[in-house]
Amino acid sequence: MTGEVSPLRVYLLHAAIILALFALNFMLPPYHHGLMARIMVLAVFAMGYNMLFGYAGLLSLGHAMFFAAGMYGTGLAITHFGTGVPAAFACGIVAGAVLAFAIGLLALRTSGVAFMIVTMMFSQVFYLAILYFAAWTGGDQGMVLQQAARVATLGPLVLDLSHPVGRYMAALALFAIALFATLITVRSRWGRVLVAIRENEERTRMLGYDTFANKLAVTVLSGTIAAAAGSAFALLFGYVGANFAAVQYSILPLLWVLLGGAATTLGPLVGTVVMYYVTDTASSYTSAWLLIVGVVLIALVLFFPKGILGTLRERWAGWLP
């Protein structure tokens, strides 16, 4: 698909993006600095979604549960067991991976429309469970993580995640890891197997690949990345809330990925940035930001199904991964 392009250009582009984001840390005014940290974490969520939807072609309407699993895994560990930041982060990731494995085992028995509905329903159950076990989770009030609990100590290194710069750098580090993990995955042999499954599952099975195992693996990977984003969101912004498990947070990553371009490594970032700034600008004129989300969704599927980077790749830059 990429043809005979030297991989150097691809890696340079991605390194340049990371560098540019690093440079932005020193140039952005405080408001946009905070916004950008938030966007990077949510872009990681979108990248996790893109692994499953963009590359493997599985449209899930329930990714909020993986994001929330990471968030609550971390939040519950800190609130009820008083763990440190690294352990809490690990708890969130493990929670997301385990949940993704269990959901994958069940939901992947279905396909197409049934898969979307099943994932949406499991996510709804997860959301209701958070509300029901309010004694532990704080119900719809959620939990606030105190500043003292958000200071990470790794040996001699002390990182205060509630401080703007510490927060930005932590978000950037997570973003960089997720970006290169995605890039390496989709350029690997396994990444091509995933695309083959998306394009024609029957034929891929005939070629001798175990499509169920591959789909399960990518579901776990996707859920784990989403959980990492959720866990980081809890640690960086100090709030764990049930609304992050609601249907809306399953739709948003789909929107970001579609806008930026499904099955492009940088699409999730582009989509999240554009959508965040569009709604942010619009909200100074009108409170009707859901209207914008709706109109953009319909306009995308009608006129622009490949998204920004997908169109760019098709027209001008065929080498974009």
Add this chain to the structure above:
Amino acid sequence: MAFGPHLFLALLEGLVSAAVLSLTALGLSLVFGVMRIVNVAHGEFFMLGAVLAWVTSSMLGGHPALGFAAALVAPPLAVGAVAWLAERLVLQRLEYNPEATIVATIGLLYIIQQLALTFYGPEARPVPPPFNYRILLPWFGYSGYKLSIIAFSALLLVATWLVLTRTKVGLLMRATQYDREIAQAFAIPVGRVYAGVFALGAMLAAIAAVLIVPISQAHYLMGHDPLLLSFIVVIIGGLGSLRGTVVAAILIGLSDGIISIFFSPTLAKMVATLAVALVLVFRPQGLFGATAR
């Protein structure tokens, strides 16, 4: 109240919600059966029906029955028109690709919801029932209006059934459902059948909402639960099977009514959703399996 009458009350309440639910779910099921698409905005058509019912009845004034009669006609027609437009302008151009359709109807959901919030506002408002008559039972008095909902819904269900099985329109719809391409080859205007079915599905949801709005109030977020319950009903009843839909609606409506009187509604919803997701995973043809074509 003793256990027996309490259970009887729960049964009555369950029957009312079952009646409304079967109308709503029938709309979703028709659209899924004939067009093979999932309409995520179905709950918003329900909400739009309720909100427009409030607008109609409060604009008319006068005797509540007059306003309610107008609300039974005008809002469903308006909702049907909105659905027809959405079908022609958006869904048709997507060529009913299942995934693109879901994304587009999610967009439609947000648009309708936001417009309702902007123009109708965040308040919950009631519509006065057409008549206030209490039927006195030996243990408690029961609203006559609620019983009339059950009767009226049953009437509408039978009417829909007759249209589907006994008229030319119904024949066209069934032919399109059976095989779209052959129907087209026999000069059936498939595009117009699709638009009509989509509008009809939305109108059924709107009528259900108008019926329920004198009991529960009109609110811009009220479409969420009917959507989820309709999904549950359509899945349990077997995707696209109309008879199964009605049976499942009665089952779900009754058990929902009974469970939420005796247990926590959140727990009831949680268990029901989980059970249904598992049904979809292990028995995709539904419990009353009309086998998939």
